[in-house]
Amino acid sequence: PTSNNTRQKLTTYFKLQYSTMRFCYIAAFIPAFAAAFAPAAFTKTSSKVATSSSNVATKSAFGFGEASTSLTSFSSFSLKASEGDADFEKKTIIILGGDGFCGWPTCLHLSDAGHDVVMVDNLSRRNIDTELGCSSLTPIQSPEVRVEAWKEVSGKDIKFVNLDVAKEYDLLVQLIKDEQPDAVVHFAEQRAAPYSMKNSKTKRYTIDNNVSGSNNLCCAIIDAETDTHIVHLGTMGVYGYGTSGGEIPEGYIDVTLPGGREANILHPAYPGSVYHATKCLDAIMWQFYNKNDDLRITDLHQGIVWGTNTPQTIKDERLINRFDYDGDYGTVLNRFLMQGAMGVPLTVYGTGGQTRGFIHVTDTAKCIEIAVNNPPAKGDRVEIFNQIAETRRVRDVASLVAEQTGVEMKMIPNPRQEAAENELDVSNAKFCNLGLEPTTLDAGLFSEVTEIVTKYKDRCDPTKILPASFWNKKRAEECADIDPNSITIEEKVGVTNGSSSS
Numbered sequence: 001p002t003s004n005n006t007r008q009k010l011t012t013y014f015k016l017q018y019s020t021m022r023f024c025y026i027a028a029f030i031p032a033f034a035a036a037f038a039p040a041a042f043t044k045t046s047s048k049v050a051t052s053s054s055n056v057a058t059k060s061a062f063g064f065g066e067a068s069t070s071l072t073s074f075s076s077f078s079l080k081a082s083e084g085d086a087d088f089e090k091k092t093i094i095i096l097g098g099d100g101f102c103g104w105p106t107c108l109h110l111s112d113a114g115h116d117v118v119m120v121d122n123l124s125r126r127n128i129d130t131e132l133g134c135s136s137l138t139p140i141q142s143p144e145v146r147v148e149a150w151k152e153v154s155g156k157d158i159k160f161v162n163l164d165v166a167k168e169y170d171l172l173v174q175l176i177k178d179e180q181p182d183a184v185v186h187f188a189e190q191r192a193a194p195y196s197m198k199n200s201k202t203k204r205y206t207i208d209n210n211v212s213g214s215n216n217l218c219c220a221i222i223d224a225e226t227d228t229h230i231v232h233l234g235t236m237g238v239y240g241y242g243t244s245g246g247e248i249p250e251g252y253i254d255v256t257l258p259g260g261r262e263a264n265i266l267h268p269a270y271p272g273s274v275y276h277a278t279k280c281l282d283a284i285m286w287q288f289y290n291k292n293d294d295l296r297i298t299d300l301h302q303g304i305v306w307g308t309n310t311p312q313t314i315k316d317e318r319l320i321n322r323f324d325y326d327g328d329y330g331t332v333l334n335r336f337l338m339q340g341a342m343g344v345p346l347t348v349y350g351t352g353g354q355t356r357g358f359i360h361v362t363d364t365a366k367c368i369e370i371a372v373n374n375p376p377a378k379g380d381r382v383e384i385f386n387q388i389a390e391t392r393r394v395r396d397v398a399s400l401v402a403e404q405t406g407v408e409m410k411m412i413p414n415p416r417q418e419a420a421e422n423e424l425d426v427s428n429a430k431f432c433n434l435g436l437e438p439t440t441l442d443a444g445l446f447s448e449v450t451e452i453v454t455k456y457k458d459r460c461d462p463t464k465i466l467p468a469s470f471w472n473k474k475r476a477e478e479c480a481d482i483d484p485n486s487i488t489i490e491e492k493v494g495v496t497n498g499s500s501s502s
Contacts, residue, residue: 092116092179093372096165096217097187099143100125101322102233102305102364106185108312108319109365110372111156118179119143120188122164124209125322128195128329134464136322137338137456138308149318166213169220176224183229183372184221188213189278193237194328194415194469196275202469203274210278211285218289229375230297231368232286235279236357236388238301240270241422248426251299251384272418273471286382294378298371302364303357303388306333306441308452310362321361323452325460327415327467333358336398337446339465340405341453343490347466350414352395353421357388360439370434386428389438397441404446413478417471462487 093110097103098119111117121143129135141149147158163171165188176184189210190196196206214232221228239248253267266287269280282299289295308323324330325338336346359367367387376383398409414420431438453460463484470476 088114089373090114090116091182091372092118093183093185094118094120094175094179094181095185095187096120096213097189098160099123099146100187100191101324102361103185103187104146105310105313105321105361106187106365106368107158108150109310110369111150111158112154112312113369115372116157118159118161118175118181119147120161120163120165120175122162122188124164124190132326132328132464134326134328134461135459137325137459138320138323138452139456139459140320140322141318145318149316150312153315153319154312165216166209169216172216173220173223176220176226176228180226181228183231183375184217185368185372186214186217186230186232189233190275192329193273193275194467196278197273197416197471198328198469206274206278210275211281214282214285218285218293218295221295222289222293227296227378229372230286230295231371232282232297232299233364233368234282234299234301235276236301236303236386236426237272237276238269238280238283239267240272241355241419241424246425248386248424250386250427250430251301251382272416290382296376296378296380298376298383298385300367300371300385300387302367303359303391304331304333305359305361305364306331306337307361307439307448308334309448310365323449323456326464328469330465332356332394333397333401333441334449335465336401337449338453338460340401340407341450342457342460342462343405343407344462344465344487345408345410346398346402348395348398348409348411349416349467350411351420352398352409352411353393354418355391355393355422355424357386357391357424357426358397358441359387359389363389363436363439366436367431370431370436374434385430386426387431388426388428390440391424391426392441400441401446405450412466412482413475415467415470415475415479417475457489460489462489 093115095103095107095110095117098107098117099121103119103121107117107119123143140146143160143162147160150156150158161175163175165172190202190206195202197203217230221230236248249267251267252264254262254264256262266283269283271277271280286295286297286299290297308321310321313319313321323334323338325335330338338344339346364387367385371383371385395409401407402409465487466482466484467479468484470479
């Protein structure tokens with residue numbers, strides 16, 4: 001029999017792959033395994049995300065109870081040794097798409113942790129603002145102003161490089177040669193499913209930009225001859241919703257092949273839009289370059305992001321993150337919170353029975369840090385994490401916001417081609433075992449968003465709130481009566497214990 005001391009030593013060598021995690025569960029090694037990576041942060045574990053069945057009932061993906069209720073408490077959470085600690089490992093990190101909704105907070109978070117950060121972006125998202133005639137609700141500053149403001153408040157430098165990853169290959173290769181990055185975080189993709197379905201032009205752009213950019217990144221690392229770890233922000237949508245007939249694993253699934261042969265394979269793809277299809281193509285591409293060229297890659301299948309500010313962005317007005325509220329780019333919970341604060345009925349698509357995974361933007365940055373600090377070893381297969389905090393049914397989320405704001409829900413025809421109702425049972429043990437304490441949907445945290453909305457309400461164009469992109473001709477016909485000009489904003493906005501206030 002193996003002694004407890006020997007067992008703890010053995011577990012430190014296990015890799016964070018799905019098959020190994022299953023072994024850890026079966027052998028009941030979870031506490032020792034987690035302690036080997038983050039002994040101070042590890043408290044509880046849960047092997048899967050629970051789907052809520054009532055309007056307000058919920059369970060954290062990681063088995064924790066109530067989330068913290070202030071941005072101040074976010075900053076106290078430690079994932080790894082920070083700058084100044086004896087065991088801190090400073091890294092050079094290139095962040096592609098660093099000017100975006102998730103990219104900018106991640107740039108600040110990693111810089112704040114003490115890493116050297118290079119922010120790369122071609123500002124395409126800002127150009128799409130002009131195309132759609134709808135800017136961020138928050139007045140985001142230029143990249144140059146942003147990095148200068150960060151220098152002033154933190155004393156840390158972030159280098160900004162204006163570069164198109166999908167088109168300027170030679171510049172990308174040279175950048176990687178010059179910087180010799182330990183990791184490249186890849187956000188540089190058109191991120192909105194509705195925009196990807198808007199018309200043939202946006203469908204083609206999404207494919208060209210996303211797939212070419214990912215392929216260019218792999219080729220550039222090979223040509224630059226660096227051992228750079230790729231951390232890619234994917235989506236839970238690669239799995240489809242409710243198609244597994246059970247718990248969705250973290251990237252790989254056990255199957256029985258003809259003849260009774262057992263195998264652990266990449267989970268089948270089932271995309272719901274052109275955007276999701278590009279993430280599925282990315283996943284296959286990662287598998288190829290990992291197998292063929294030994295690239296070290298981590299793919300993060302993220303849920304719907306909500307929130308806007310982080311402990312870093314609140315340090316100066318010039319650091320504020322973007323906040324999208326329109327029908328194309330506004331994520332569902334942020335749209336609901338904005339509508340509630342504005343006194344606009346919450347627009348729920350179809351029955352609202354779609355169950356989705358959610359994660360706060362602060363946790364997005366923390367998860368990226370975990371992935372950067374825990375790269376797969378050379379020769380390991382692609383590492384995959386399910387990056388969500390919890391699952392909720394959309395109508396339940398709307399009910400929670402309606403209760404807080406006193407604004408009614410309004411069911412409208414669904415512009416998307418998707419199941420009216422679905423369950424979502426998701427495995428997510430890896431981030432838990434590496435120390436993440438997730439932020440769940442808590443009414444106390446909603447004030448963060450409603451305060452932002454109240455402050456910048458005059459920047460809102462109410463005609464942009466309703467959906468303007470439809471998955472196919474049938475959906476467009478069903479949504480024909482949706483009138484963007486029907487939305488009016490109340491003069492008094494704000495949220496105080498479930499009632500409107502000035």
